[in-house]
Amino acid sequence: MRITALSGGVGGARFLRGVLRALERSAEPVDLTIIGNTGDDITLFGLRVCPDLDTVLYTLGGGIHEEQGWGRADETFSVQGELAAYGATPQWFGMGDKDFATHIVRSQWLGQGQSLSQVTARLADRWGLPARGVTLLPMTDTPVETHVVRDDGSGPQAVHFQQWWVKEHAAVPAERFVVAGMDRAAPAPGVLDAIRQADVILLPPSNPVVSIGIVLSVPGVRDALRGTSAPVVGVSPLISGRPVRGYADACLSAIGVESTSRAVAGLYADFLSGWLVDEAEDLSAYADLPGVRVLPRPVLMSDLDATADIARAAIDLADAAPVAQP
Amino acid sequence: MRITALSGGVGGARFLRGVLRALERSAEPVDLTIIGNTGDDITLFGLRVCPDLDTVLYTLGGGIHEEQGWGRADETFSVQGELAAYGATPQWFGMGDKDFATHIVRSQWLGQGQSLSQVTARLADRWGLPARGVTLLPMTDTPVETHVVRDDGSGPQAVHFQQWWVKEHAAVPAERFVVAGMDRAAPAPGVLDAIRQADVILLPPSNPVVSIGIVLSVPGVRDALRGTSAPVVGVSPLISGRPVRGYADACLSAIGVESTSRAVAGLYADFLSGWLVDEAEDLSAYADLPGVRVLPRPVLMSDLDATADIARAAIDLADAAPVAQP
Numbered sequence: 001m002r003i004t005a006l007s008g009g010v011g012g013a014r015f016l017r018g019v020l021r022a023l024e025r026s027a028e029p030v031d032l033t034i035i036g037n038t039g040d041d042i043t044l045f046g047l048r049v050c051p052d053l054d055t056v057l058y059t060l061g062g063g064i065h066e067e068q069g070w071g072r073a074d075e076t077f078s079v080q081g082e083l084a085a086y087g088a089t090p091q092w093f094g095m096g097d098k099d100f101a102t103h104i105v106r107s108q109w110l111g112q113g114q115s116l117s118q119v120t121a122r123l124a125d126r127w128g129l130p131a132r133g134v135t136l137l138p139m140t141d142t143p144v145e146t147h148v149v150r151d152d153g154s155g156p157q158a159v160h161f162q163q164w165w166v167k168e169h170a171a172v173p174a175e176r177f178v179v180a181g182m183d184r185a186a187p188a189p190g191v192l193d194a195i196r197q198a199d200v201i202l203l204p205p206s207n208p209v210v211s212i213g214i215v216l217s218v219p220g221v222r223d224a225l226r227g228t229s230a231p232v233v234g235v236s237p238l239i240s241g242r243p244v245r246g247y248a249d250a251c252l253s254a255i256g257v258e259s260t261s262r263a264v265a266g267l268y269a270d271f272l273s274g275w276l277v278d279e280a281e282d283l284s285a286y287a288d289l290p291g292v293r294v295l296p297r298p299v300l301m302s303d304l305d306a307t308a309d310i311a312r313a314a315i316d317l318a319d320a321a322p323v324a325q326p
Numbered sequence: 327m328r329i330t331a332l333s334g335g336v337g338g339a340r341f342l343r344g345v346l347r348a349l350e351r352s353a354e355p356v357d358l359t360i361i362g363n364t365g366d367d368i369t370l371f372g373l374r375v376c377p378d379l380d381t382v383l384y385t386l387g388g389g390i391h392e393e394q395g396w397g398r399a400d401e402t403f404s405v406q407g408e409l410a411a412y413g414a415t416p417q418w419f420g421m422g423d424k425d426f427a428t429h430i431v432r433s434q435w436l437g438q439g440q441s442l443s444q445v446t447a448r449l450a451d452r453w454g455l456p457a458r459g460v461t462l463l464p465m466t467d468t469p470v471e472t473h474v475v476r477d478d479g480s481g482p483q484a485v486h487f488q489q490w491w492v493k494e495h496a497a498v499p500a501e502r503f504v505v506a507g508m509d510r511a512a513p514a515p516g517v518l519d520a521i522r523q524a525d526v527i528l529l530p531p532s533n534p535v536v537s538i539g540i541v542l543s544v545p546g547v548r549d550a551l552r553g554t555s556a557p558v559v560g561v562s563p564l565i566s567g568r569p570v571r572g573y574a575d576a577c578l579s580a581i582g583v584e585s586t587s588r589a590v591a592g593l594y595a596d597f598l599s600g601w602l603v604d605e606a607e608d609l610s611a612y613a614d615l616p617g618v619r620v621l622p623r624p625v626l627m628s629d630l631d632a633t634a635d636i637a638r639a640a641i642d643l644a645d646a647a648p649v650a651q652p
Contacts, residue, residue: 046434076404082427086452088434097423101408104426108372108414126412 008211061127334537387453
């Protein structure tokens with residue numbers, strides 16, 4: 001079974017680890033292609049940082065800081081401390097020494113003319129992903145960066161997504177998101193094929209606006225999802241209208257969408273076949289989405305086994321779900 | 327007293343620390359300008375590394391690994407370990423995490439369009455050099471790199487100086503040195519003025535070929551030394567014909583010069599006024615260098631106090647020495 005998944009960072013990576021565990025439990029061979037969001041990418045200290053791709057690599061490769069959900073386990077912080085001593089900025093994006101090495105080698109390889117796809121494949125080799133049947137693709141090889149237009153009192157200003165998210169904790173309401181570079185972006189090699197040739201397509205409970213939404217905005221991706229014969233099954237990132245972590249509600253608010261699982265499903269309505277929502281969800285809200293099979297069940301990824309249960313339910317729902325009609 | 331010194335890495339930095347100690351002992355104000363060799367510079371993992379400048383910064387700033395003579399004290403090696411895990415090369419140039427931070431911030435600032443002089447001044451700020459009356463100038467802002475032509479059995483081949491020195495331990499005889507970029511190089515801002523306006527010019531016991539020799543090869547530097555009114559006093563890097571550390575003898579051999587203090591003085595004969603040599607030296611060898619006042623004395627930099635004694639002797643010799651005639 002060829003599975004293709006779109007993914008953001010922490011939530012997506014944890015869900016995908018659940019997918020691998022679910023397949024392992026049933027002794028199914030793994031053929032998983034992950035299309036990772038690169039809108040969060042940022043150049044810091046002259047180094048290219050791809051937070052969502054790294055979180056997927058570290059999580060699936062066994063190097064993740066478990067409690068934190070991002071960054072490496074057993075980190076030291078000599079580099080960041082020295083950069084601060086030199087007065088290098090910014091200091092609000094914390095990176096450990098091991099994590100820095102990833103950014104250094106990525107930047108080195110990019111600087112040698114390799115594409116982000118090629119670099120990501122080399123990084124994935126080190127983390128053992130291909131050996132496990134997993135391919136990680138950046139959504140695009142074109143450098144893109146999500147910026148947030150927000151007004152902190154001095155007028156509307158666009159800042160990098162990471163500044164709004166990491167430094168400002170999304171405290172100042174976003175007015176809109178602008179993805180610099182997206183007008184010139186093309187899907188990375190393999191992205192459209194992974195959507196067209198999949199047996200199942202999964203949308204993890206990643207942020208529907210700044211993670212999944214950014215992947216969907218890569219020219220051609222949404223059309224491929226509408227046109228594929230594979231069922232597309234998503235897992236709602238909201239429980240009782242609130243994100244388990246992060247600021248999905250603030251992101252939804254910025255694009256004028258309610259913080260409900262039903263409203264998030266609406267963002268995917270043109271290609272969605274199945275939708276896993278929290279068991280407390282009121283299903284009557286989905287009456288006007290007849291093409292989508294909605295399954296209420298526990299969707300809190302409380303540990304790996306619970307996450308594997310969710311992943312299994314999503315895969316099984318794909319088998320059962322009708323394919324949405326374009 | 328305005329002192330200007332040319333310098334390589336470990337030996338030069340230790341000598342300069344002795345100069346500062348000597349001035350401190352006599353409560354003299356410090357006005358020291360250091361012209362550092364950048365021929366050893368190398369781009370590793372996409373980062374610009376300036377080993378000699380860094381050794382001067384770390385040594386004078388109190389951050390040096392004392393026993394090693396280069397690199398930072400209390401280092402960890404997470405970054406290098408991760409780079410190895412990613413298969414990044416080369417692995418023969420060991421850099422600690424704190425050291426990496428210097429290369430990261432330098433590369434960042436260079437990438438922003440700042441000159442190596444400007445970047446070096448910012449790094450020196452962090453290490454407190456300006457506050458102590460010390461200015462560190464790179465010999466040039468033009469990227470230059472010393473390459474070594476040597477034949478390891480497969481025919482003559484040029485490799486970066488660091489490969490020959492650090493990886494190969496100068497084991498394969500060098501046929502010649504080629505400084506890539508030097509034809510386009512100009513002295514960095516302040517370099518020629520520091521030579522012309524000095525009261526004393528010091529040549530530390532740095533490698534006469536690949537450190538001092540490279541600084542001298544920057545267009546204009548040698549002419550400035552010939553033309554300055556300041557006495558130029560050097561300290562021989564050889565004791566009993568052998569370098570205390572490093573491979574100065576292998577370097578001298580490559581340019582067809584004997585490994586003797588007398589032969590090294592010959593390399594500087596057109597501007598040298600004073601020359602400190604080991605006390606066991608045979609002074610009759612200098613009979614044909616009448617413009618140079620030769621002072622035999624202990625020149626082993628065994629500790630900081632001994633080094634300060636050597637520095638003091640060099641400064642005093644400058645007062646006593648005739649200025650070499652062009």
